[in-house]
Amino acid sequence: MRLDVVTIFPEYLEPLNVSLVGKARARGRLDVRVHDLRAWTHDRHNTVDDTPYGGGPGMVMKPEPWGEALDSIMASGEAEGLVKPTLIVPTPSGRPFTQALAVELAERPWLVFAPARYEGIDRRVIEEYGERLEVHEVSIGDYVLAGGEAAVLVITEAVARLLPGVLGNAESHRDDSFAPGTMADLLEGPVYTKPPEWRGRSIPEVLISGHHGRVARWRRDEAFRRTSENRPDLIERCDPATLDKHDRAL
Ligand SMILES: CN1CCN(Cc2ccc(Cn3ccc4ccc(-c5n[nH]c(N)c5C#N)cc43)cc2)CC1
Secondary structure (H helix, E strand, O other): OEEEEEEOOHHHHHHHHOHHHHHHHHOOOOEEEEEEHHHHOOOOOOOOEEOOOOOOOOOEEOHHHHHHHHHHHHHHHHHOOOOOOEEEEEEEEEEEOOHHHHHHHHOOOEEEEOOOOOOOEOHHHHHHHHOOOEEEEEEOOOOOOOOOHHHHHHHHHHHHOOOOOOOOHHHOOOOOOOOOOOHHHOOOOOOOOOOOEEOOEEOOHHHHOOOHHHHHHHHHHHHHHHHHHHOHHHHHHOOHHHHHHHHHHO
């Protein structure tokens, strides 16, 4: 997968050089290219924003630099034999970014991210590229950030861990929380490791019982309890047949 990010803060994307995404890049699973939007400005101040038409607070990102940047990146991808990218625009007014969308995006060969700042990007940019590309305007949560770069880090990590060969065998994403329509809709239960006793706190006996069926049942029950407490909405979403199937398998 090729992944391009256009931003006025390229240094914000440094975390894409480390950990899981950094390893995926080193292994050639991910080709990440970060671009400074100001490279596509032509005035002495490298201007990327201006006052909003109709008045109001803040500034709006000008369409011209974005148009030149996206055209240039698309041309470079096409020169390398890639067809068309999927454009992802983080925005507080976007549809929620979910595990289901991460799974969908992990199937794409080429993603381009357009994280804005200020009050956002002139709407005509989305209209222009929406006529040529699949465009996803997404929000990573119900809170307000100062720009889209943090969302790029979140989305990139969620997608990269789904790419073949990125997660080690031990860290399967097969039973991830939030995977649509499966028992994995439940939140993870508690986890424990050595030592068996720590500051007078021991671990649940069942986990050292050696009885795999009982361990699986205990984990499912704990996941169910935790989900009921923290995310009852996920219980609603989990169809009874799936719950029942899982029970029968235990
Ligand atoms: C007067 N009012 C009029 C409404 N605005 C709304 C507004 C407009 C821009 C910004 C800052 N910003 C700029 C680009 C950008 C991208 C993503 C996100 C973002 N925030 N939260 C998420 N989950 C995000 C994601 N993903 C924020 C961004 C914040 C709030 C406020 C002022």
